[in-house]
Amino acid sequence: MIQGTGSNVGKSMLVAGLCRAAQLRGVSVAPFKPQNMSNNAAVTADGGEIGRAQALQAIACGRELSVHMNPVLLKPESDRGSQVIVQGQVRGWLEAKRFREDRGVLLDVVLDSFHRLAQTADLIFVEGAGSPAEVNLRRGDIANMGFACAADVPVILAGDIDRGGVIAQIVGTRTVMTDEDVAQVAGFMVNKFRGDVTLFEDGYRAIEDHTGWTGYGVLPWFDAAHLLPAEDAVELSETSGAQGFHIACPMLSRIANFDDLDPLKAEPNIRLTMVPPGQALPGDADLIVLPGTKSTRADLAFLRAQGWDIDIQAHLRRGGRVLGICGGYQMLGAQIDDPDGLEGDAGTARGLGLLNVTTTMQPRKTLTRVEAMHLPTGTSFDGYEIHIGQTTGPDSARAFARIGGGLDGAISGNGRVMGTYLHGLFANGAFRQAFLRQMGHASGGADYTRTIDRTLNELAAHMEAHLDIDGLLAAARPIKT
DSSP: OEEESSTTSSHHHHHHHHHHHHHHTTOOEEEEOSEEEOSOEEEOTTSOEEEHHHHHHHHHHTOOOOGGGSSEEEEESSSSEEEEEETTEEEEEEEHHHHHHHGGGGHHHHHHHHHHHHTTOSEEEEBOOSOTTOGGGOTTOOSSHHHHHHHTOOEEEEEEGGGSOHHHHHHHHHHHSOHHHHHTEEEEEEEEEOSOGGGGHHHHHHHHHHHOOEEEEEEEOOGGGGGSOOOSGGGOOSEEOSSSEEEEEEOOTTEEOGGGGHHHHTSTTEEEEEEOTTSOOOTTOSEEEEOEESOHHHHHHHHHHTTHHHHHHHHHHTTOEEEEETHHHHHHSSEEEETTOTTSSSEEEEOOOSSSOEEEEEEEEEEEEEEEEETTTTEEEEEEEEEEEEEESGGGGSOSEEETTEEEOEEOTTSOEEEEOOBSGGGSHHHHHHHHHHTTOOOOOOOHHHHHHHHHHHHHHHHHHHBOHHHHHHHOOOOOO
């Protein structure tokens, strides 16, 4: 199990790289994360959802996605609470305080998924969440040491030297842990080192001396990490690319499935700007993408509070185009009806009015993978749906895509405003090429899936060169049944 001294120390990437390294060694391997908190989710083949990081790790293992890879997923809908997904399906909604008090009852579910997954692989790499140094959260914990002790899984603690103070990170974490938890730790590693690693030899020895733990190496900064999908919105960079076709995306407060844009970010001659709150949408944008969101009505109000609705209107007057994906599509319509209060108090919100459609929120959640055809270009692509609500209206007759015998999305009469419920569409090279050509921009149509696969191989080689992978594998032990 890879735990971290804090959030965003690189646990997800470390597990992905270790999974690919083991897979390249011919080991049957699977990823596991007991509890995740993210609005970036992936749809499994059996119609469940898991965190996007575990989906990437499954790709690293060469495995199909399973709900048992991430049995508890929290999807924040406000600062106070989250939707709770258990083994792929919505279990309900809990306030943060209630979840801290009640999460212990989910340990049996977590262990059930862990043992189910163990029957399908010879090795499991587990990713922790947050940090075991958060001792105030230790009681009832299912994400870090609570799970590790219950399942008797050895722990490797990862520190982030790029933040500074990595000696204190690791030694301090050991200091606040109980003796029982300390005994569960097999060793440590240091991540994100820049420069001459020999300059850290004394620091590395100091960590070993103060903790008594085995060191498994110092991993230098991996330059290609930006090519892999990020799960946490705090990792979103504001701008990528310096010139060319300009795409702008407002960073909504509950932005979800923003990895939809990663294939565009990897395109040459495309500038992608993620616009943070407090900044105007750039006036030179060619395309504005309204992304998915976990709370459409709240983020619609947030969008207006930033003045982005005015920016969008100005963008369209200049001849620009707008694409709304999932919640962004719902915002583009005339109104959003929520009669059951699925996103807060029951009521109706006025949409942006850029598409003549109306959305009605409904309790049943749509979770499905699809094969679709983009009707304006006749290009086929794979994608997935993950949303509540149904959207209908006159502009739906000009659909964005055909899915089997049905239609998806809507397009305005002048063709410059488009909406779709389909995620993952830009990962398809042929669709991306056709869509951008429709915008007047030439694309190479590169295979994004191949880019991810190549980057995972490079990450595995990077880790093999700098970490004691043999020692890490030797630290594993049989699962208790």
